[in-house]
Amino acid sequence: MNKSIKALIFPTDDPKQVLRISRFLMASAAYFICAVLCTFAYIAGFVTKEAYFGWLAAAVSINIVLFVVFRTGLNQRMADPSLTALQMCSAIVMVMYVMMFANETRGVFLLIYVVILLFGIFRLDTRRFLYVSIFTLLTYGGVIVQLHLYRPQGVNFSMEYLQWVVLAGVVILFSVIGGHISGLRNKISKDRSTIQRLTDNIPDVIFVFDTNLNCTYVSPSVKILLGYEPEEVLKQKPFDGVTASSLDLTIRTVSEIIELAKTQQGEDISRTIEMKIYRKDGIAICTEMKFAIIRDKQKKSFEILAVMRDISERKKMMEAIRRGEEKYRTILEHIQEGYFEVDLKGDFTFCNDSMARLTGCTSEELIGMNHKHFTTKETAEKVFQEFNNVLKTGEPSRGFEWLIIRKDQTQRYIEASVTLKKSSSGKPIGFEGMVRDVTERKLIEEQIKHLATHDVLTDLPTMRLAKDRLKMSISLAQRNKTMMAVMFIDLDGFKEVNDTLGHDAGDYVLKQVADRLLSCVRASDTVARVGGDEFLIIANGIHVPENAEQIARKVIGVVSQPINYDGGQAVVGSSIGIALCPNDGQDMDQLIKKADDAMYKIKKTGKNGYCFINPQ
Template structure:
């Protein structure tokens, strides 16, 4: 016996030691996994950084093409004007290989370079732009004119009716664009950078771009890119035979289901795993030594502390097995496991004696409970029954009365099926079977019963499992719910008709009294106001709109009240519960009682918020610069016209200042176009800070601005503004760790001194600006040479 126990002691020893060994080995594995995940995360962050820059570039390209598509020269296909414009724009946008425009049939009519007859009708990006009427991207190609590797982007040109009349496009210079990424991020040693088009053709690869550009990607990499998520990390062998961790990002245009571009960074896997492998080998040696020491120590201590004490416990258990419940182990009740086991033996006899006593008490309690149950059941106002083997073993008088029988008749081995309507027998049998089989304790169901005279009644059962003569039985109470079911059917029919009408109305529906207080609404109306139906009932229409709209709504309601004619299709500004605003279009009808007396109004509404927002956005884009949000020349001329009229009416002067930034081109050339855009935004903000709210600052060219200053009394007032503008513009502008400094050359024309014609004043200010440029820049000049 003792030999067997000692042998079995090895099981807990290994059970303790081996998990510890597994934990140590697993921790080494986790180190390798952690290092790999860190490299993966770093690679993914690098890809996401490049992706952010690319998405900004594509957004800028989309806006650039959208603005070009709306220009009159392109709308009217003025080839000469377009060619000139494209050449000028290409000088300031050297990331593009060329800019060009084609007609509806794909025939090119304008290009930044000289060209012969060229058609892009079969190009997918042209077809996508025409079909989707939105921004589209192409695939790798060699430009027919530039002979450079390019990636084209296109935007549809549409007439006033929304029909596509042509396409304006740019060709992204892939070599320049790929090199720009290398300036953005620092890549680990041995890393690669790949740009792929939608056909998995390499647009650019670092290093050795000339060797791999224009060639298809490896099949195993294509499979990963085409079947995985929009961004992620995977491991495989690259085109140069080196196994790397590749982090990638897919780019999709809006409303497109397939990517037009992939960016992928590869980091050598061997470099990522080297530290973890070295640590793993060192820890493995330490684990083996620790395992041997643990086994020897556990074997020795187990023999001393367990086996000797276990002998006493075995002797005591044998006596208890022979029926001697007074036996005690004689082992001290310590806190250890053996002490707890000894205490269990000591308590065993007392526990058996107590259980016998409890059994006798339970029998007495059961007899008392049966007596109380029969007393309650005989006087109950609901039917009570006990069912076993398909026949009733007990029913109370109310049960028998409910079905037209006597208690005696029910207990003469009457099958329960005699009281159940034929079509419901299967369901009732199943419910009884669940209780008599012990599958459920409590149950509730309804069925149709049959009285002794054949009358059908609706009854409701609340049942449970019970014990009768030592076996499971089904017990429960039964209620006659015939009248209740009839009333529920009538109510349900009326409610279904009413709800059907409301649920099939897609628009909002409401009713208000003559004071404008809501008396009823459907769920659609409540959702439009951002409230529940309960919150909306009792509110006045003025509580969720402004005063101007409330007055307008009152006029519409009053017109319906006075004429009796419905009002249709008026816009209604609403303020939702969360204070956001929206628009609804309402149609209102006068509501009358049975005598024809007006008692309120009822109406239908639909949500037109999106339409209103779109109209406002279109109006804003037509008169404001996309980059700086300053007014364009078109809006500036409208304000200039009003400023001239105001100066003439108030007998004052006003100034037109034409501003051209000095050395702005160097910012683009040295810091990049992102920096150039940032500088233009900062200059716009600084110009606004120097003028009053009644003055106007507009962007009228790439780096040209126009300031309209009202309320000028003497030329010195304009001079003060110009000096302030020059000073604040020349302050350094910081961008991504770099610094840009630009100056401003200003030309000033005064009204009425230099004329009162709008175009003449702008021309005078422009000429004065060029005199400033020629005189040394970063200063100002008046159109009237006599003013200093």
């Protein structure tokens, strides 16, 4: 149709108004058919000249008025914008007018009544159809009355009455049929309205294809997703717009479900794929397409239902997450510290290379192993407590030390910080932590601690550590009701060694004396260096004073043996003072002083001997 003519007839793009005008034009065609019948009736002499031309004038006037109402949009202000009842009543009046003058051909025009009523069945609800039907019976009754009053000659009133009764019966029958049709129409309309609301308000696009893959339905949301009007999509060929990278997969998937639908009639068949498709503006978007088979009630024929969902944002998000994780993993692989993730049972679920190297395993070997595999039982309990506190409180644990046993059975100390790992719903699912190797620091700390309590030259305990051990020995002797001895030893002749052989020789002699003193006592006893050439022995488990004498004589004999140094010999002796606990006291400082006093006594009387503070 020419655009200018179309614009003249249809002044709006409103599809509902266009449909109303189209129906009016079809109804006008019925007037044309009726006019043709009237013309033949006039030529044949069945209708008078006045009736014929009067009818034509009225028909043209009515149609012009109705078109103006539709064209100006006045109909949209009325309760029934389609003006169905008004058009039917106008048509009925026009038919009745012709019947007034149709004489023997009234039965022919009465058939037009039936056609009008049939039209009403499908266009009017039950109530309005009854009103129109009553109006029809009244107008036909009016025609019979007019004939009886003004033109009784040549009229078979028995036939007219019979036709009126038949028409009344037809009206009643049509009312019943119309009520049923109206109910079905309302149900269908309601179902369509529900489906329309669903399809209009979901972002997904719904397609229905026949077995030839022609699109028979598409939801309005296609305009938002792809930029096409639904009418444009219905005219497209199968797979139009699918990108080359997705075309093969799409064709295979659709072909597969069609074949399955033919062979597996009683089963639900569906497939979901990801595919790229071009929008109307040429931009390719990522979509998720679910294909399913829908069948009729008899399950003899089927169609393909497809639901398209835009997953472009989801794909972008997943790609961003993937890149973030890749960057995160790269950082983890290049940091010095070890990173690990374990589940609630303590099994490793992820680790970086640094963590794997700490354990002596590869990353693949470590995954699935429990942290207890790499530590002692005592340390495992400590680690469990730390993890358990994190689980209970939700607070991270920072800087706790963890002794691990590597795959090669060597030991390393690590310092760990652990936090709770949760799912997206907030449920605890494990732990993640950072560790660093602090073995060197631990060794230095132990060394510093050792140096604080041990002599640098001889590696013997200093007076500070000796006093701690003496205090413990006194407590042990009191608890076991036994004795213990404190022996204060001063080397005789050591100054001469230093003066004649030098300080290096003196240091060597001191180390040799320390070793010899250790050989004279048990592992439970203590030998300490408490001065330049002074030593202290704490002997536990002394039952009688003679036990202390035996140790003293052994010390004197061993120490007095010559010490070879740089081709020469050095000889030193030992003066030993002895104090017993509890005989000579139970105070730590008092026992040391008494042993020192006894040592000076032996120094004065002849050296290289021993002396008790109190004669035993």
